Amino acid sequence: MRQSRLFTKTRREAPRDELAKNAQLLIRAGYVHKEMAGVYSYLPLGRRVLENIEKVIRREMDAISGQEIRMATLHPSEPWKQSGGWDNVDVLFKIESRTEKEYALGQSEEEIVTPIAGEYAPSYKDLPLALYQIGQKYRDELRAKSGVLRGREFTMKDMYSFHTSQEDFDAYYEVVKEAYIKIFAECGLVAKVTEASGGSFSEKISYEFMVLTDAGEDTIVYCETCNYCSNVEVTNAKEGDPCPKDGSALKQGIASEVGNVFDLGQKYPKALGFTYKDEEGNDQYPIMGCYGMGITRLMGVVVEALADEKGIVWPESIAPFALHLVNAMPNDSEAVQYADELYDYLTARGTAVLYDDRDVRAGEKFADSDLLGIPNRLVVGKEALAGNSLELVNRATGEVERYTREELFQRYGT
């Protein structure tokens, strides 16, 4: 995309009412627009990042037999009353309509997915079954905070699985855990898996995927020599205490939850009447699991964890563009022709290029480029015009590689 046609622009100043680094940078770089506390719109660059995160998630959920659906977000009140959520989930938005019907806005979808699964899985032969969706969720938070990390509206991947036995659920949980860790790794994050309390979803234990970042809302204790990690909500351990697994001194840190898993047991199938016939023809309730992953939150956590003093740093897999092509001499017709040709060649071969063709000073272009955080920057300037190789600057490391045009075409021209 030509940057001259991108309607957003960068800002020097962060808005005063945003304390979180993620929101400050995302707003300054034109990725998001704040509508009110906890609610953001996603502008073209932000939308591209979300779509790329969603692509990675879809690929991994499909690979573990997840079937993607799109569930309603405007919910009838009946299943929420049947499950008890209507009175017990404090963040549930309730709506009274003109017709005096009451609705809920989806903050999770157990009440919707359980009857769907129940309709199509009458037999043990239809299980296990894993359904997921990517869509908006709503929470009536008393205080929205941490920028896009804790919103009143946010985008989420939520998957639900149904099993004939606890063993089958436990085995599937391990499969999902591996998929989650793969997704976070592809987003440039190292996630730790903790035990946490189940909140209003379940009385059973739940698991959270946590990334250490100062913007986080949770405090965790973890062991650096084994995989022990726990949310302080569910443990008495603190910094320096011995690890219950291997005795090493525990570390304590602020972390952000980037995913969670709930073992829901038979709560929702029982409340909503989902039974299947087992091999003997008897009615049984399935065991149900829920697997969440906040997509807008993940975007914010990546900003928090990877940004530097110059701006955002995206990992290649989710960056809005793979390459930032910067024409440092926009008033030189030879440079324009050179850069135009590069842009046309690379985009024709499927490389996602943001092409800074704007008529502004090179210094401003470089500052904007650092702020936007596209993984690699390619500069067209005097050197390129003199026939020398081009500089490809890695945003994260600052490392410079030199490429001839032909080598560049080889790297990106597939």
Add this chain to the structure above:
Amino acid sequence: MRQSRLFTKTRREAPRDELAKNAQLLIRAGYVHKEMAGVYSYLPLGRRVLENIEKVIRREMDAISGQEIRMATLHPSEPWKQSGGWDNVDVLFKIESRTEKEYALGQSEEEIVTPIAGEYAPSYKDLPLALYQIGQKYRDELRAKSGVLRGREFTMKDMYSFHTSQEDFDAYYEVVKEAYIKIFAECGLVAKVTEASGGSFSEKISYEFMVLTDAGEDTIVYCETCNYCSNVEVTNAKEGDPCPKDGSALKQGIASEVGNVFDLGQKYPKALGFTYKDEEGNDQYPIMGCYGMGITRLMGVVVEALADEKGIVWPESIAPFALHLVNAMPNDSEAVQYADELYDYLTARGTAVLYDDRDVRAGEKFADSDLLGIPNRLVVGKEALAGNSLELVNRATGEVERYTREELFQRYGT
């Protein structure tokens, strides 16, 4: 996808409470699940159709310089109060939160998009500007009806454009009109463009794109010899009256709206304070247009318009799969091997194949195939095993073409 792994199944009977053909067929075929009147979830096949419609729309909106964003659907009340919509839009869902803040659920996004555009378009040089999104919309309908055609929650593409002059808007409207007609044509529909009243959006005239179908909610009069067409809401003309353009006898029919355009004038920029500097440095309000297209509605209208007595008929561009591969002899190991090989070959080359590998009777498979409406069906049976060419049956026309395996690979194997 192997049909044995698709969690949905077809039903013989339509649910009793669904009068509309679109909902009856979509539910029977397992494309949608009804949550309540006017609210549906979209199951894997339905989700695929929506995604394909969205792909077509995105391509055409991008081609006319639309920039895609994702706006909030949970709206602050302030801009709605500023625009007057808070008290005047009867279908607006209002929410009172725990914090005693009031929110609106997006039924259109003028209140959100106008400040976004205003922030990034301070100068006439930044205009025209066209922003669009694809997402959920909510309407507090007194009566939801016509299946997925008029819902309380639905998926919509909404675009908004901002211009420095009426002429510029008028010219862009013509560009959008052509794009719309192209989209509808690709969905197998012929749309007529009518003038209609602007409803609560605007006091100016609006345009609607209408498809003749008995499930429609509007009555239109139209001329078969010229392009005159009008909603009866805004004309006194009726069946048999002379066409105001060429005098031919007008026809009357039931039609469904599949898109609309509103000339919003300066209403929202004035209400929400969006001014730009003109060439002389004076503050001006832009002229604004709004262009809607219901995506779940479009899916329903296609079903209404193209289905036959055997089931749904999808046009190729939006079908959930391009090809329905049916193994009519699932207990014959040679047939299974033959069909598996075909499936692997075609999917490896990017053809979207639904492969009916289920262990059920051939007659049931063919009935299901007709109901699902995938454009072409390829049958593996005795003939194929005897080395003869394969039958490719066109769902819409019933026409049979014969292909050798090699010819088939040529047609689909790109």
